[in-house]
Amino acid sequence: MKPTRLILVAVGGQGNLLSSRVIGESALLADVPVRMSEIHGMAQRGGVVESSIVFGDAQSTIISDGEADVLVGFEPSETLRALNKCNPSTVVISNLAPMSPFTVTIGSGVYPDLNNLQSLIRAKAANLIAFNAEVLARQAGNILSVNMVLLGALIQTGKIPLTEKTVKKVIKTKTKKAFVESNLKAFELGFSMAEKISLNILGRV
Amino acid sequence: MHKLLTGQPGLKTLLLGNEAIARGGLEAGVAVATTYPGTPSSEISLNFFQISQESELYFEYSTNEKVALEVAAAAANSGVRSMCVMKHVGMNVAADALLTLAYVGVRGGLVIVTADDPFMFSSQNEQDNRYYSKLSGLPMLEPSSAQEAKDMMVDAFDLSEQLQLPVIFRTTTRINHSTEIVSLGDLREPKTNGDFKKDPFNYVTVPAVSRNLHAKLLEKLDKAEKISENSEYNIIYGEGDWGIICNGVSCNYVFDAVKDLDIENSVRILRIGFSHPLPRVLIQDFLKTCQKVLIVEEGEPFMEETVKAFAQEKGLTLSIKGKDDDLFSRLYEYNPALVRECLAAYFGVDYTPRTGVDLSDIPEIPQRPPSLCAGCSHRATFYAVQKASKGMETICPTDIGCYTLGFMPPLSTGDFLICMGSSVGTSCGFSKVTNKKVISFIGDSTFFHTGIPGLINAVFNNHNFTLVILDNGITAMTGHQPHPGVDMKALNFEGYARVSIEDIVKAVGVKHVSIIRPYRVKKSIDTVKEALMYKGVSVIISREPCTSFAKTLKKPRGKPFFVGEKCKGHRDCINDLACPAFFIKKNRVNIDPVLCSGCSVCAQICPEHAILPLRDKAV
Ligand code: SF4
Numbered sequence: 001m002k003p004t005r006l007i008l009v010a011v012g013g014q015g016n017l018l019s020s021r022v023i024g025e026s027a028l029l030a031d032v033p034v035r036m037s038e039i040h041g042m043a044q045r046g047g048v049v050e051s052s053i054v055f056g057d058a059q060s061t062i063i064s065d066g067e068a069d070v071l072v073g074f075e076p077s078e079t080l081r082a083l084n085k086c087n088p089s090t091v092v093i094s095n096l097a098p099m100s101p102f103t104v105t106i107g108s109g110v111y112p113d114l115n116n117l118q119s120l121i122r123a124k125a126a127n128l129i130a131f132n133a134e135v136l137a138r139q140a141g142n143i144l145s146v147n148m149v150l151l152g153a154l155i156q157t158g159k160i161p162l163t164e165k166t167v168k169k170v171i172k173t174k175t176k177k178a179f180v181e182s183n184l185k186a187f188e189l190g191f192s193m194a195e196k197i198s199l200n201i202l203g204r205v
Numbered sequence: 206m207h208k209l210l211t212g213q214p215g216l217k218t219l220l221l222g223n224e225a226i227a228r229g230g231l232e233a234g235v236a237v238a239t240t241y242p243g244t245p246s247s248e249i250s251l252n253f254f255q256i257s258q259e260s261e262l263y264f265e266y267s268t269n270e271k272v273a274l275e276v277a278a279a280a281a282n283s284g285v286r287s288m289c290v291m292k293h294v295g296m297n298v299a300a301d302a303l304l305t306l307a308y309v310g311v312r313g314g315l316v317i318v319t320a321d322d323p324f325m326f327s328s329q330n331e332q333d334n335r336y337y338s339k340l341s342g343l344p345m346l347e348p349s350s351a352q353e354a355k356d357m358m359v360d361a362f363d364l365s366e367q368l369q370l371p372v373i374f375r376t377t378t379r380i381n382h383s384t385e386i387v388s389l390g391d392l393r394e395p396k397t398n399g400d401f402k403k404d405p406f407n408y409v410t411v412p413a414v415s416r417n418l419h420a421k422l423l424e425k426l427d428k429a430e431k432i433s434e435n436s437e438y439n440i441i442y443g444e445g446d447w448g449i450i451c452n453g454v455s456c457n458y459v460f461d462a463v464k465d466l467d468i469e470n471s472v473r474i475l476r477i478g479f480s481h482p483l484p485r486v487l488i489q490d491f492l493k494t495c496q497k498v499l500i501v502e503e504g505e506p507f508m509e510e511t512v513k514a515f516a517q518e519k520g521l522t523l524s525i526k527g528k529d530d531d532l533f534s535r536l537y538e539y540n541p542a543l544v545r546e547c548l549a550a551y552f553g554v555d556y557t558p559r560t561g562v563d564l565s566d567i568p569e570i571p572q573r574p575p576s577l578c579a580g581c582s583h584r585a586t587f588y589a590v591q592k593a594s595k596g597m598e599t600i601c602p603t604d605i606g607c608y609t610l611g612f613m614p615p616l617s618t619g620d621f622l623i624c625m626g627s628s629v630g631t632s633c634g635f636s637k638v639t640n641k642k643v644i645s646f647i648g649d650s651t652f653f654h655t656g657i658p659g660l661i662n663a664v665f666n667n668h669n670f671t672l673v674i675l676d677n678g679i680t681a682m683t684g685h686q687p688h689p690g691v692d693m694k695a696l697n698f699e700g701y702a703r704v705s706i707e708d709i710v711k712a713v714g715v716k717h718v719s720i721i722r723p724y725r726v727k728k729s730i731d732t733v734k735e736a737l738m739y740k741g742v743s744v745i746i747s748r749e750p751c752t753s754f755a756k757t758l759k760k761p762r763g764k765p766f767f768v769g770e771k772c773k774g775h776r777d778c779i780n781d782l783a784c785p786a787f788f789i790k791k792n793r794v795n796i797d798p799v800l801c802s803g804c805s806v807c808a809q810i811c812p813e814h815a816i817l818p819l820r821d822k823a824v
């Protein structure tokens with residue numbers, strides 16, 4: 001199986017480690033070779049957390065610059081920061097709800113304009129699927145389920161070798177009982193949002 | 206039960222490298238495990254700690270790596286399989302024990318895990334601990350994947366008992382923090398009870414004994430080299446005239462690169478997993494059949510130096526390269542593309558690197574450095590010390606922990622740091638040769654680790670500085686591990702005593718000791734001022750639980766605060782305190798009620814008294 005390389009970037013506390021866990025368990029269930037690597041040293045102090053996930057026949061667990069097939073950004077400015085991992089055929093999925101870093105609060109940085117950010121990514125990557133995942137997470141009943149919303153959107157693109165059915169099964173069996181329902185809901189909302197956006201791009205709506 | 210205990214042999218499961226290492230220990234029947242926590246090794250001990258609550262395993266968080274190794278060394282010399290886990294710099298602390306333990310050897314298996322951190326994701330240096338194997342004369346194994354880490358751990362224990370030597374098990378961050386599908390093996394019942402037979406002429410390392418023991422170590426090392434020659438971890442893959450010698454994670458990048466470059470039929474790869482002593486004959490035979498050889502190893506030219514020496518012995522003149530201006534660097538970690546490029550360059554393979562996207566028109570993205578949590582007691586302490594020392598010329602040696610982050614503006618407290626415990630020792634030197642007021646900072650766990658000897662030195666040699674001990678009741682940075690000052694009863698753990706920092710400080714002879722509760726801002730400033738005036742060694746213990754740990758314990762927390770109408774926008778709160786719960790909206794200061802822990806420090810420093818607890822807000 002040809003390798004597929006996926007990068008997830010998030011701000012510490014956004015739960016991207018859970019989404020990589022679900023992805024890994026899904027791959028195990030579907031018998032897809034998978035290897036992942038995480039850098040989570042200072043995550044709980046609000047730093048950036050990056051996970052790389054490699055599916056298929058490869059031994060490396062990390063992804064070099066320019067070599068991600070898919071990038072999922074949990075926070076818009078972090079998506080932009082991770083663009084060095086992308087190439088012109090990379091599909092990018094991004095949450096559009098900003099979490100302004102503290103450097104902006106103390107005036108030592110300016111938060112990028114969201115429209116500009118999207119057109120930049122659109123111009124460089126193959127495709128950008130961007131929406132406010134926080135709104136959908138809230139709709140699913142748990143603001144912390146942004147990770148599941150984005151996972152839903154990711155699976156919808158069909159860019160990674162995992163099916164909706166497998167991932168849902170893993171969410172049901174491997175995430176905390178109390179959150180299964182909202183997690184599934186969040187996953188579905190993300191999935192249909194990505195569907196809607198892609199139909200739009202294709203001009204069918 | 207813990208998943209590493211319940212996993213049945215043959216089960217394929219997703220494991221973090223560190224979980225795989227811990228499982229490997231259990232499959233080898235480890236009975237004693239010791240550690241001082243440190244990233245990237247921490248999850249190994251975290252799992253052992255949990256497992257020890259529900260199995261025969263004895264696990265301890267030792268005060269430092271030296272003590273951890275001594276505990277394990279004694280257990281192993283009583284015939285009990287033991288493991289000692291540390292991050293790479295911990296090995297420096299343990300080195301004194303390590304180098305003579307190598308002479309003494311072990312009876313039961315002892316495996317020492319050192320987790321190196323190329324690129325320094327969470328470390329102060331990127332030293333290559335493979336050199337410790339050379340320095341000590343101990344055998345070393347290096348896994349390339351999580352699966353292998355688990356399997357190799359079992360073999361490491363066997364090897365240790367076969368050679369009667371501790372075995373160094375060396376990993377890097379990308380092994381520790383990779384997650385892979387691992388297939389489990391059989392668990393082995395640990396033998397928890399040992400016996401120590403007196404044999405002073407082999408155990409008490411006076412010169413006459415050590416002279417014999419050193420000779421014995423060299424004999425064992427010869428034996429180790431023979432095992433390395435035939436080790437299943439030192440294997441040759443493929444056929445071809447070009448040779449590659451690689452270790453650890455680099456092997457994965459090599460295998461992928463060879464496939465990507467389509468040179469599978471031209472390359473032979475010698476994968477080294479048993480890396481000290483290196484297999485001399487195997488390598489020399491390999492060199493003889495190669496046209497040229499590239500050595501792919503992160504860090505220092507550890508293998509390269511030896512391989513070149515091996516070539517010289519046989520009069521081989523082929524090109525052998527590794528670290529080179531045009532090839533690999535001694536800096537940082539490798540990645541698949543880098544290895545692909547170096548392979549292509551060295552072997553002259555046509556290759557166009559994949560192009561990424563043009564980043565030239567990307568606007569500057571605001572940095573997102575890690576920061577002290579909202580409501581972290583360290584922030585309050587730094588604030589109090591800043592205010593109390595206003596107008597003084599200061600030098601502030603700091604130490605290793607969350608509080609190191611205090612060196613960043615606006616708290617800007619932290620001027621010098623080299624290693625665990627260095628705050629205290631360096632304070633002695635700074636205060637002796639400068640005329641500035643020295644105020645140093647050390648965390649509770651770090652104080653126990655290596656801070657105490659420095660403090661004794663300061664008292665004995667009559668130095669002049671103020672040491673602030675940041676006592677938040679836990680080892681916070683590495684994920685909230687216990688230390689000797691922690692009230693374990695309160696955390697529902699039985700069988701521990703508690704050591705008082707205050708008693709230690711007084712007992713070593715510090716004459717000026719004060720305690721502050723940093724959330725009481727004014728009182729803290731006054732107390733700090735007084736301590737700063739003292740000539741000699743003064744100690745301030747700043748006591749307040751780690752907010753983040755309190756949160757995980759679901760302790761009731763204070764009401765969040767909000768910024769009321771009275772705010773005139775001085776932004777003292779942001780400029781002096783920089784609590785990450787603050788944010789600016791429509792040019793006004795706001796507090797994120799989800800982040801705010803209700804510590805009330807900002808409310809106390811606001812000159813307009815505009816910051817109020819949310820309960821007072823008229824709804
Ligand atoms: S984990 Fe604890 S000590 Fe570390 S920054 Fe957060 S509150 Fe402070």
Ligand code: SF4
Nearest residue numbers: 580784801802805807
């Ligand atoms: S009370 Fe103020 S300083 Fe304390 S956590 Fe809340 S916003 Fe931060």
